[in-house]
Amino acid sequence: xxxxxxxxxxxxxxxxxxxxxxxxxxxxxxxxxxxxxxxxxxxxxxxxxxxxxxxxxxxxxxxxxxxxxxxxxxxxxxxxxxxxxxxxxxxxxxxxxxxxxxxxxxxxxxxxxxxxxxxxxxxxx
Amino acid sequence: xxxxxxxxxxxxxxxxxxxxxxxxxxxxxxxxxxxxxxxxxxxxxxxxxxxxxxxxxxxxxxxxxxxxxxxxxxxxxxxxxxxxxxxxxxxxxxxxxxxxxxxxxxxxxxxxxxxxxxxxxxxxxxxxxxxxxxxxxxxxxxxxxxxxxxxxxxxxxxxxxxxxxxxxxxxxxxxxxxxxxxxxxxxxxxxxxxxxxxxxxxxxxxxxxxxxxxxxxxxxxxxxxxxxxxxxxxxxxxxxxxxxxxxxxxxxxxxxxxxxxxxxxxxxxxxxxxxxxxxxxxxxxxxxxxxxxxxxxxxxxxxxxxxxxxxxxxxxxxxxxxxxxxxxxxxxxxxxxxxxxxxxxxxxxxxxxxxxxxxxxxxxxxxxxxxxxxxxxxxxxxxxxxxxxxxxxxxxx
Numbered sequence: 416x417x418x419x420x421x422x423x424x425x426x427x428x429x430x431x432x433x434x435x436x437x438x439x440x441x442x443x444x445x446x447x448x449x450x451x452x453x454x455x456x457x458x459x460x461x462x463x464x465x466x467x468x469x470x471x472x473x474x475x476x477x478x479x480x481x482x483x484x485x486x487x488x489x490x491x492x493x494x495x496x497x498x499x500x501x502x503x504x505x506x507x508x509x510x511x512x513x514x515x516x517x518x519x520x521x522x523x524x525x526x527x528x529x530x531x532x533x534x535x536x537x538x539x540x
Numbered sequence: 541x542x543x544x545x546x547x548x549x550x551x552x553x554x555x556x557x558x559x560x561x562x563x564x565x566x567x568x569x570x571x572x573x574x575x576x577x578x579x580x581x582x583x584x585x586x587x588x589x590x591x592x593x594x595x596x597x598x599x600x601x602x603x604x605x606x607x608x609x610x611x612x613x614x615x616x617x618x619x620x621x622x623x624x625x626x627x628x629x630x631x632x633x634x635x636x637x638x639x640x641x642x643x644x645x646x647x648x649x650x651x652x653x654x655x656x657x658x659x660x661x662x663x664x665x666x667x668x669x670x671x672x673x674x675x676x677x678x679x680x681x682x683x684x685x686x687x688x689x690x691x692x693x694x695x696x697x698x699x700x701x702x703x704x705x706x707x708x709x710x711x712x713x714x715x716x717x718x719x720x721x722x723x724x725x726x727x728x729x730x731x732x733x734x735x736x737x738x739x740x741x742x743x744x745x746x747x748x749x750x751x752x753x754x755x756x757x758x759x760x761x762x763x764x765x766x767x768x769x770x771x772x773x774x775x776x777x778x779x780x781x782x783x784x785x786x787x788x789x790x791x792x793x794x795x796x797x798x799x800x801x802x803x804x805x806x807x808x809x810x811x812x813x814x815x816x817x818x819x820x821x822x823x824x825x826x827x828x829x830x831x832x833x834x835x836x837x838x839x840x841x842x843x844x845x846x847x848x849x850x851x852x853x854x855x856x857x858x859x860x861x862x863x864x865x866x867x868x869x870x871x872x873x874x875x876x877x878x879x880x881x882x883x884x885x886x887x888x889x890x891x892x893x894x895x896x897x898x899x900x901x902x903x904x905x906x907x908x909x910x911x912x913x914x915x916x917x918x919x920x921x922x923x924x925x926x927x928x929x930x931x932x933x934x935x936x937x
Contacts (some may be wrong), residue, residue: 461902469639498899499640513871537930 417534424527427451429490430470439532441466442520444531445504447491453531454507455518463497465517471496473501473510493517559591577658581917582903583924585656585863586766586821587662589696590643590667591688592616593624599694600687604680608687619768625668626675630772630780640760642668643887647699654702657902660761661702661930662895663764664692665734665821669708670768672737678712685710685717689724697729704928706734706764709752710759711744718755725759731820731928737767737796741774746806753813762817762861764928767796793866797823799911801857805835808848810856817862818929821892826868829882832857858884861927863892864919865901867909876909886911890927891920 419435421444427433432443434456441456443466472489476482492510493502497529501510507517521532586849592859595606611624618641620627644650644902646840654662666672669688677679685708689774707724709717724730734754735744742748744765756763769785769792770777778793779788804810804818835853839846862885868876894900907916925931 438679461905463902471636471639473636494636494639495900496640499636 417516418530418532419529421453421529424524424529427529432466434466435531440483440533442473442531442533444522444529445470445493447504450523451524453520453534455520455523456476457518458495458497458500459515459517460495460498460500463495465493465495465497465500465502468494468496471502475511480488544840550633560916572777575662577903577907580658580903580907581657581921581925582657582724582879582891583661583663583921583928583930584893584895584903585663585764585819585890585924586665586865587650587654587659587895588644588667588791588897589650589664589692590645591666591691593621593668595695596684596687596691598801599690601683604683604687609681613761614774619667621668625671627671627769628780630771631785640898642898647696647703650696650703651700653794655891657895659893659903661924663704663924663928664696665704665706665731665764665766666708670736670766671738671770672708673711673736673741674770674772674774675712677842681710681712682716685713685720689720689872693724693727693729697727701775704732705730706732709733709735709756709763711749712738713735714749714751717820718751719828721752721755721759721761725755725761733761733763735763735765737765737800738770738792739772739774740775740800743803744800745802745807745809747807753809756816757813760815760929762819764821765797765800766821767793767823769793784843788898794823794827798827801860802835803854805849806846810859811850817861819890819927821863822894823862824866824868825862825864825876825883825885825889826879828857828862828885829879832883854883858888861890861923862886862906863890864906865892866899867895867901869905873908874910877911880909880911886915887918887923889919890924 417437419437421427421433421435427444427446431445434441434443435461442453443456444451444453454466456464456466470490471492471494472486473492473523474484474486476484491504493504501508502508502517509515523530523532592612595610597608597612600608611621618638619625620629626689644653650662666688669684672681672684688708692705697703705729707721710719721733723769771780771790776791776799779791782788810858832854839853870876880886891903906919
């Protein structure tokens with residue numbers, strides 16, 4: 416296991432990812448409430464620096480809402496700064512995409528210190 | 541980093557212009573060296589310089605210099621400045637707008653950012669003046685065109701030997717545009733003629749523009765059509781009733797290019813100016829077979845409508861050039877190769893990124909089309925070098 420120390424729990428705030436590097440891998444660690452997610456800073460679309468993008472929400476309209484657009488998931492959507500492609504920060508999946516997803520890594524917390532395991536990919540659902 | 545030597549075209553002395561070329565790196569581009577594009581020669585046929593009115597003002601004649609100085613003091617929205625870059629934008633601001641809007645303000649910044657994408661040569665187009673065809677005042681439009689060309693010469697193309705200009709041809713004043721083409725086309729720093737598409741009336745191909753086609757042919761410069769998002773009464777920009785940018789944007793680009801190509805074929809332009817090379821930018825490539833086959837069908841039924849054509853429209857269209865951006869992204873990249881082959885496009889497709897605009901393509905987006913290496917080399921740069929008359933650059937480690 417190759418664990419990288421990201422910082423203390425309090426160092427990582429919502430909306431302000433912390434970046435760490437392991438060789439050619441640049442990884443951003445996001446805080447989502449009491450949980451953390453770590454993604455490679457590379458968009459699956461054209462490989463732009465996706466984690467430098469904007470954290471925002473998205474608009475959807477479904478039959479259950481009578482096809483009325485709703486603004487949802489504020490703070491849980493990452494927009495790539497290259498082409499504004501939307502990714503779900505909880506899962507790393509592109510929202511309403513073709514199966515694209517960000518490469519994710521396991522995050523663990525020990526004694527209030529946050530670590531990323533860069534030796535393997537995360538098994539996010 | 542590629543190093544270019546031995547430019548075939550005669551170039552003007554760079555001179556002592558470095559002082560006007562200062563710049564900075566914006567940090568928008570990530571270093572992609574690990575992705576293996578560094579050894580490939582890449583010519584980018586469409587990159588955009590930011591052209592605010594206050595920058596061009598010193599190059600403009602009075603009274604328009606005063607107008608542009610005034611506009612420079614007005615709060616500006618993204619490529620939307622009334623009286624200068626009129627988009628007639630009817631959309632409200634939206635939370636995610638602007639996340640990927642960018643400007644390139646100096647030649648140094650452009651060079652740094654193209655280098656980061658392993659792009660060796662860039663052909664420059666404007667930002668704001670993409671919308672200049674809509675101005676009803678001929679004198680103002682011509683003054684803007686002259687100011688842009690002079691500014692581009694001094695502040696951009698002379699500052700970096702790997703940046704080339706396209707002479708802005710003002711459709712409102714074809715005679716003045718022809719003079720500009722002859723003036724700047726004599727300089728090795730300019731390799732094409734930019735034809736503004738957004739809102740242009742009549743469409744390109746009309747005989748009123750013959751002085752422009754004649755000058756471009758004489759100077760052996762390809763004409764390069766480029767559109768932009770615009771809402772305007774002139775077809776096909778009358779899309780005010782459409783409720784989203786997603787639906788308007790392809791019409792403002794691809795449909796507009798198609799309309800102008802229809803007009804060019806209908807007016808017999810490629811027959812009347814057989815030496816004129818015609819380039820379509822920012823429309824992708826998948827519409828080309830449709831236009832080709834549709835016009836052939838019409839021509840077969842009503843050949844009298846195009847008496848100047850000596851052969852079916854498709855044979856002329858296959859001699860034109862089509863830039864890749866925004867490259868289509870089908871599930872199977874091989875479909876793009878098939879599409880290009882449908883119009884015999886292996887020697888007539890040119891890479892373009894459209895940097896730094898919101899829908900730019902990184903070179904790797906085009907490299908994924910599964911052509912053999914020889915065809916990729918043509919599309920990514922060799923065909924453009926030949927078209928623009930630039931010698932093959934030599935890359936070194």
